[in-house]
Amino acid sequence: MKAEDPKTLIITGGASGIGFAFSEHLALMGHRVLIADLHGANEAAERLRKAGLQAAGVTADVVKEDDAAAMVAAGERAFGGVDGLVNNAGLFTTLALKPFDQITNAEWMRVMEVNTLGPFNCAKAALPALRRSGRGRIVNIASTVPIKGPPNMAHYVASKGAVIAFTRSLARELARDRITVNAIAPGFTLSDGVLQAQLQDRIGDNARTTGRCIQRDQVPADLVATLAHLVSDGASFVTGQTLAVDGGGVFL
């Protein structure tokens, strides 16, 4: 279904996994997408352009201020402005699962850096452009783990709890600029990174299937329509919310 209100949207971590599913779906809807990633952003954008879609790519590390500024500038250069930011880049699939007292301070800080400083940094960089847009959208990709509190990933759980809290605070600050700020909380999803790390074999049936109302594995395609709604003009009165998309694993 084509969007009635095409926007220019930046998707961080948009070259693979859930992020690429977001990029592809939004582009198929007629949005202009800027894929920002550490690796593969230009190749991913090229794949979309070959399919006749509007996409550009930029190599960017979300934790670096200069990269975040260059990312927004690339969106403005390619498409004349930026209307939305999807903070999807995050560390999860490459993390070792372990009891909290075996997580080193360096591991804790790195997860916090990518998963919380990253969205903060990118939101700051995008703010002037989102203000100019007049219909700005920020969507942060959180997780259901802060609600469920699973063991052996305390740094990740804490980081995603911070993403939900950040979403609420930003929603209040930015409403006067007609920027909405929401979060999507996916359940355990068979993304590229999960499959490469074979996390699905270690995470347990409760997280994968039996703990959900709808008892099947979640795939990236399950998430894309919720994002499409949150960036639409029709969602202009929805802000500060976290939408769980997990087959009914948690009720928020």
Ligand SMILES: NC(=O)c1ccc[n+]([C@@H]2O[C@H](COP(=O)([O-])OP(=O)(O)OC[C@H]3O[C@@H](n4cnc5c(N)ncnc54)[C@H](O)[C@@H]3O)[C@@H](O)[C@H]2O)c1
């Ligand atoms: N897969 C799941 O089960 C699941 C569940 C809930 C939430 N999430 C969240 O969804 C998002 C995507 O997860 P995924 O499973 O697709 O992950 P993934 O590991 O498959 O992909 C992550 C992408 O982010 C990029 N990235 C990582 N660090 C970056 C940085 N510093 N700057 C720019 N790009 C960076 C990677 O290159 C990669 O393309 C993450 O925020 C994750 O925490 C995932």
